Amino acid sequence: MSHAELIWSQDHLPRDVDAELMRxxxxxxxxxxxxxxLLGLLGSHAEGLFEKLPEQVRMHIEGATDQSLRQAMKVAQSSRSVVGDRVGWLNTAVAGALGAAGGFGGTPTALAELPVTTMILLREIQSEAARLGFDPASENVQFDCVQVFGAAGPLARDDGADMAFVGARMALTSGSMQALVGKVVPKLSVILGKKLAVQAVPVFGAVAGAAVNYAYITYYREISHVHFGLRKLAIDSGTDHNTLVADLKNRVEYIKSR
Structure with a gap:
């Protein structure tokens, strides 16, 4: 898409909406x-990360991910009454420490660390929702928080798959949360499987563990900001959400082409 085409496609938007979408x-x-x-640091170790996990781990990781996400949904919400929402630095620090501990012992400790890290990632997503004025205690917002896990993950080599979740506006109905978890878990298990594989990389050990958790929490913080930022912009401006999604995709394509 040319620069002229991008400008033409945004003519219908108010200036403040246009500026927020670009941001x-x-x-x-x-x-x-x-x-x-992180991929640059790992070099050749980064290829086929998930496939490098032991077969026994790969066989059980989807079930472990499903259990971890369901536990995280309970614990992350209850923890908000103890620790406030505006503590992103704390989540980052804890995630880094957990990653280091998980990487220190290789695959076994990394697998044991999975439920806690999943909870911290979900907690960070909830915090970003709260920063933008949404109530994480609301069932609709909790639904959206889980939906953010449908993004591709920080080790996806920018294949565009994480944009798919932005355009999906799923309605919360009876049983839809369970359906969403069932849809997210297979993809999330691969994403977290890559994390486990990185933490099991020889030599890097604890350093790789801390780095990968930093990459993950940073990624989900940014993606959740975009996710809830679009929701907020649609509400505040009265602009159709699907229109904003289409315009956001145009801008991302333009930025990539520069």
């Missing part, structure tokens, strides 16, 4: 930065 597009594009740096 969100830049946040989206920057989301995978820490993951790209």
């Amino acid at each position: 969100l597009a830049l946040r989206y594009e920057a989301a995978g930065g820490a993951g790209i740096e």
Whole structure:
């Protein structure tokens, strides 16, 4: 898409909406930065990360992910009454420490760390929702928080798959949360499987563990900001959500082409 085509496609938007969409597009594009740096650090070790896990681990990781996410949904929400929402630095620090501990012992400790890290990631997503004025105690917002886990993850090499979740506006109905979890878990198990594989990389050990958790929490913080930022912009401006999603995609394509 040319620059002229991009400008033409946004003519119908008010200036403040246009500016906010560009800001969100830049946040989206920057989301995978820490993951790209991590892949550069790992070099050849980064290829086929999930496939490098022991077969026994790969066989059980989807079930472990499902259990971890369901536990995280309970614990992350209850923890908000103990620790406030505006503590992103604390989530980052704890995630880094957990990653280091998980990486220190290789695959076994990394697997044991999975439920806690999943909870911290979900807690960070909830915090970002709260920063943008949404109530994480609301069932609709909890639904959206889980939906954010449908993004591709920081080690996806920017294949565009994480944009798919932005356009999906799923209605919360009876049983839909369970259906969403069932849809998210297979993809999330691969995403977290890559994390486990990185933490099991020889030599890097605890350093890789801390780096990968930093990459993950940074990624989900940025992606959740875009996700809830679009929701807020649609509400505040009265603009159709699907229109904003389409315009955001145009901007991301333009930024990538520069």
